[in-house]
Amino acid sequence: MIRILLVDDHAMVRMGLKMLLDANSEMEVIGQASEGNEAIEMAERLMPDVILMDLSMPHGKDGLTATIELKKRMPEVVILILTMHDDDEYLFRVVQSGASGCILKSAPHEELLSAIQTVATGAAYLYPKATKRLMEDYVTRLKQGENHDTYSILSEREREILGLIAKGYSNKEIGEMLYISVKTVETHKSNLMEKLQMKSRPELVKYAAKKGLLDF
Known part of the structure; x- marks a missing residue:
């Protein structure tokens, strides 16, 4: 059974x-x-x-x-x-x-x-x-020698919020910009931090910088 x-x-x-x-x-x-x-x-x-x-x-x-x-x-x-x-x-x-x-x-x-x-x-x-x-895809990546990390498992919304958090916007400001509630922003933030295995905003900022997400 x-x-x-x-x-x-x-x-x-x-x-x-x-x-x-x-x-x-x-x-x-x-x-x-x-x-x-x-x-x-x-x-x-x-x-x-x-x-x-x-x-x-x-x-x-x-x-x-x-x-x-x-x-x-x-x-x-x-x-x-x-x-x-x-x-x-x-x-x-x-x-x-x-x-x-x-x-x-x-x-x-x-x-x-x-x-x-x-x-x-x-x-x-x-x-x-x-x-x-x-x-x-596996064959293509072998040919290109690509090295993908956990960024690829983030949703488009999580990537968007990651960039805004790294730029210093508060949860309230992000919610107003994306027309979603603060609670929804917090949920996305929690999910993306868990996927990236990070625990603080400085870690997110450093990671976002490496990914080129801090271009204003």
Whole structure:
């Protein structure tokens, strides 16, 4: 029996997934979470065999950030990312996060069940087009001799906020500039600091300078 923790911010999606997985005699949904912080707490308490993690959750900690933190706390945890984004940016960020696999929300039910069974055995799973793109990118990077770091796993909004923080703007000022709440700014700041493994503003400023983000 594969014990599964569902993480998605939509209750109806979780309900549908639970019905699908519980109908399989080899799977059991042991818990549900609506955002990353709750997922981390439940994972440490329930010790699931597989965590089915939604990538985009606007409220609380997003799926990518939660995955990175879970892999630090529980290196052996198996996480399968569920996403609607079929593009290179999200794919590379998922791979770098330490997740065991990635599957599209549009995938057939049979493919989802197969993906869960695959990662539960300790193997990795990527949908077919993703595997092809990763191989092509790997070859390209070898040819170019590129050395990518964790900056590539930041979202566009996190990169934007990183630059503004480094330039000295307060959370309130950033919120006004981007038309988002101070709480949302704080959440993005917390997420990007966690991804970059930094704990202070000076560290962010130094990092942003290296990335050329301080051009006014």
